[in-house]
Amino acid sequence: MEERVEEEGGIMGQEQKDEDKNDEQPASMTTQNSMTEKQENCLKVCPVVEEKGKEKGMKEGEMKKEMELEIEFDGELGQSFSGQQVSFIRGADLVGYVGIEAVLDQMRRKTMKAGFEFNIMVVGQSGLGKSTLVNTLFKSKVSRKSCMPDYAEEISKTVKLHSVSHVIEEKGVKMKLTVIDTPGFGDQINNENCWEPIVKYVNEQYEKYLREELHVNRKTRIPDTRVHCCIYFLPATGHRLRPIDVEFMKRLGKIVSIVPVIAKADTLTIEERLEFKERIRQDLLGNGIQVYPQKEYDEDLEEHIINNRIRESIPFAVVGTDKEHQVNGNTVLGRKTKWGIIEVENVAHCEFANLRDLLIRSNLQDLKEVTHNIHYETYRVRRLNESNMNFSEMGLSTRPLENGTADKCESESQL
Structure with missing residues (x-):
């Protein structure tokens, strides 16, 4: 038991050293290797897709295209989840029925009720x-x-x-x-x-x-x-x-x-x-x-x-x-x-x-x-920028006007 604990301790110590070495690497090295790590993660995450492609006799070009789609999809989700590793699971890979597609019925019912x-x-x-x-x-x-x-x-x-x-x-x-x-x-x-x-x-x-x-x-x-x-x-x-x-x-x-x-x-x-x-x-x-x-x-x-x-x-x-x-x-x-x-x-x-x-x-x-x-977003940005410029010229806070009331802005500037 003692030997096993020592081995585990040695492994953890080695991992800690490796992490320290990685932290000491310059930021440029991380940037250069980001795409390679992304592709490796996708390859690790999607072995099921690759195996199914081989079983069905997919052509090499089709496999490459599918993996590019996986990488692109993973990249989009990576932006949303702040760098967390996200896997892509197809419907055929699920053990049973989850019911995710029922959200479309929920959206339809709410739209029918509220109208547009x-x-x-x-x-x-x-x-x-x-x-x-x-x-x-x-x-x-x-x-x-x-x-x-x-x-x-x-x-x-x-x-x-x-x-x-x-x-x-x-x-x-x-x-x-x-x-x-x-x-x-x-x-x-x-x-x-x-x-x-x-x-x-x-x-x-x-x-x-x-x-x-x-x-x-x-x-x-x-x-x-x-x-x-x-x-x-x-x-x-x-x-x-x-x-x-x-x-x-x-x-x-x-x-x-x-x-x-x-x-x-x-x-x-x-x-x-x-x-x-x-x-x-x-x-x-x-x-x-x-x-x-x-x-x-x-x-x-x-x-x-x-x-x-x-x-x-x-x-x-x-x-x-x-x-x-x-x-x-x-x-x-x-x-x-x-x-x-x-x-x-x-x-x-x-x-x-x-x-x-x-x-x-x-x-x-x-x-x-x-x-x-x-169109509306373009108008909104322009109007808020105009408001900020007006506030800056008046010496007031640069925060946008919330309720269109000058008294509130004046009281905020006095505070």
């Missing part, structure tokens, strides 16, 4: 079918023009913004939809600075959300009135972007997600439509205009491939209508002409279905995340 907000702005000159398209998107009368019985069609002398909110429920999921209309935009002879009221409105919603966040006693759920998407309507001229289009999208593209569409695309032939879309894409690129989805916001390769297909379709050539017609025994939404019926949801006729999928069925949550994580 989606705020969409439509911008374009009068007569381009903005109200009709929004009604077609949500298959209900949600536009201001449709839901107001005393609405009178008149050209506004200035740009005015009007918002109408609805609660739409489908299969138990509730969504508070707010449609912001911009009557008067682009309808005057002199349209100089006609985008300023729209920029002001977007920033006001960011400011409102920021003030709610900075309250000492914040609400459990802050009402979200920020604009998540702006649909910009281009007239089907078949030429290029107009100066007002370029100036508007240049300014708004920096603070909100813009999706350009060609309104009433049925007035163009297929060849004219393709040429017009290509000219618009060239103008967007040449003027440095950012439209959704931006390449720099793609999170991974799969999302980059999907978004590339969307970017190739922009601007969407759309047709809107709320009229139903019978085509081969089926009821379809479409516009009836002397030559036939233009089916709105038929991708061979127009790209309305692609636009609907982007806005609602595939990228709605991403539009909200881009608004919160990119």
Whole structure:
């Protein structure tokens, strides 16, 4: 027993010496060996993956790719867990059912119970079918023009913004939809600075959300009135972007997600439509205009491939209508002409279905995340930096304003 204790003591002493030697190594050595240690840890942690790959006869290239994914995944978790060693356990490696995937059902139930907000702005000159398209998107009368019985069609002398909110429920999921209309935009002879009221409105919603966040006693759920998407309507001229289009999208593209569409695309032939879309894409690129989805916001390769297909379709050539017609025994939404019926949801006729999928069925949550994580975050950082600069000039504390009250800051400076 004594000999065994002495051996263990000798081993522990040797380990302690080794640790002391490692501590004496310079920081540069640690930095150089960090990636090697990371790969070794991943190889130690994932022997099961390697054995399964050999059993299934996986190719060497596939094994290498899988190990790179493991290293990348381990690196991401390493940042979150402050350098702790984290293992990656696949579902096939579990002894039995744990129930982790049930969290998706929990999230679904909470979302269905609480609902969510989606705020969409439509911008374009009068007569381009903005109200009709929004009604077609949500298959209900949600536009201001449709839901107001005393609405009178008149050209506004200035740009005015009007918002109408609805609660739409489908299969138990509730969504508070707010449609912001911009009557008067682009309808005057002199349209100089006609985008300023729209920029002001977007920033006001960011400011409102920021003030709610900075309250000492914040609400459990802050009402979200920020604009998540702006649909910009281009007239089907078949030429290029107009100066007002370029100036508007240049300014708004920096603070909100813009999706350009060609309104009433049925007035163009297929060849004219393709040429017009290509000219618009060239103008967007040449003027440095950012439209959704931006390449720099793609999170991974799969999302980059999907978004590339969307970017190739922009601007969407759309047709809107709320009229139903019978085509081969089926009821379809479409516009009836002397030559036939233009089916709105038929991708061979127009790209309305692609636009609907982007806005609602595939990228709605991403539009909200881009608004919160990119556009709002940019505004928040700028405003807080401005507040800190103002406090520094006044000789007050550089802490950001919590409740928007000057008395509190003055009392803090006296203390």
